[in-house]
Amino acid sequence: MQQPGVDKNLYKGVWVYAEQRRGEVSSIVYELLNEGKRLAEKLGTILSAILIGSNIKSKAQELINRGADKVYVCEDPIFAEFQDDPYSSVLTQLIEKEKPEIVLMGATNMGRSFAPRIAARIRTGLTADCISLEVDPETRNLWQTRPAFGGNIMATILTPGHRPQMSTVRHKVFKEAKTEEGRKGESVEYKIDVQTLLNRTKFLGFIKDANAAMNFAVADIIVSGGRGLGNREGFKLIKELAELLGAAIGASRAAADLDWIPHSHQIGQTGKTVSPKVYIACGISGQIQHIVGMNSSDIIIAINKDAACPMMQIATYALEGDLHEIIPCIIKEIKSSRRGYESCL
Structure with a gap:
């Protein structure tokens, strides 16, 4: 028309x-x-x-x-x-x-x-x-x-x-x-x-989102958790790994809807769109709504028990297994390598 x-x-x-x-x-x-x-x-x-x-x-x-x-x-x-x-x-x-x-x-x-x-x-x-x-x-x-x-x-x-x-x-x-x-x-x-100019409102003040620890737009590395973490406590692993890597913490909609983490961390169609150098998906199956929000990442690392899930299929590196065993091993190796580096200084 x-x-x-x-x-x-x-x-x-x-x-x-x-x-x-x-x-x-x-x-x-x-x-x-x-x-x-x-x-x-x-x-x-x-x-x-x-x-x-x-x-x-x-x-x-x-x-x-x-x-x-x-x-x-x-x-x-x-x-x-x-x-x-x-x-x-x-x-x-x-x-x-x-x-x-x-x-x-x-x-x-x-x-x-x-x-x-x-x-x-x-x-x-x-x-x-x-x-x-x-x-x-x-x-x-x-x-x-x-x-x-x-x-x-x-x-x-x-x-x-x-x-x-x-x-x-x-x-x-x-x-x-x-x-x-x-x-x-x-x-x-x-x-x-x-x-x-029409102006029917009055600006009172700006309150910063206290939950947004890092701006996704500037994060080179993002570690995200999904339903596969099992419960809210699972995000302690995500947080520890993210702190070691200097990464931002993301989440699937399922994890946010379960109130395991605030929705400000949600990545996907109804959350944030991100494009970091490295995206680590932990326990995220990879529904299309999540994938459209992160599939332009340079490197995708997926950790999941289900080798056939969409996230494992699109991953640059797919680690099949229990994330509660794999992530602690990664954390241990990072800490060990850094101690070795520091001892050489």
Whole structure:
């Protein structure tokens, strides 16, 4: 169905929303810039980044160095902390004025919160939690692929009669754009009449998640536990191994639902998407919902009694046996090798 009154020829360019918190740009933005640049080149158009915040214009060159040809900076004290209403209002205004053909946002708490509001206001489609993007240079349609029906199938969605085409994209499904110091680009300050911005909430404060011991986004190694641990006590083994390796602790949905570990550690379709150098899956059978959240890891080590389970099949190294015997042996060997190393110093 054609969007009423839309002339698709007026819509040009690929946009990436440059999510930031307290002046720090989220790493998912660099992933989106990398993919956005590829799409823009296929379409023969430019890549723009949208930066909304307070005292953040200094970050514009950083985004240009990562591939943005243009950066729209929307700066005002009202944007010091994320709130749905003002952020949605200003980005809606900017889209209606500049008319991009594609808008990409991270499938983060922030992106999932206000991307649907924007799509509803400008009467376009939104595909959430995408894991793959492609464009057709002739029709200029964006092919947006996401897990559906509990992750059992992959659905590719198009919005051919609407512009812009909007997607939120999962973390760690694309590689980060490399930095090119001194790259040339344009920074445009977008003047906002804050009186026109809807704001029905008041920011009271920010409480950090005390359970998140390590940020999955920066973890090179993740040790995850599943139902095969047997009980809550099983995570003591996971924690000991993770501490020795300097790793983050992950979990399957089954383990989190059993309240063995907080849901903030959950990896998978309904949890975090990760892509560490090493992913160690302990007692995780590997349902598709979990695998879509970690299968881009460089090395996968699976420990499981069931050699035929999906996780053992996709593993780089599969250790068949009782994890309560295997993990203590690994811990013992790590400690022993380190004592030997220290004695040589």
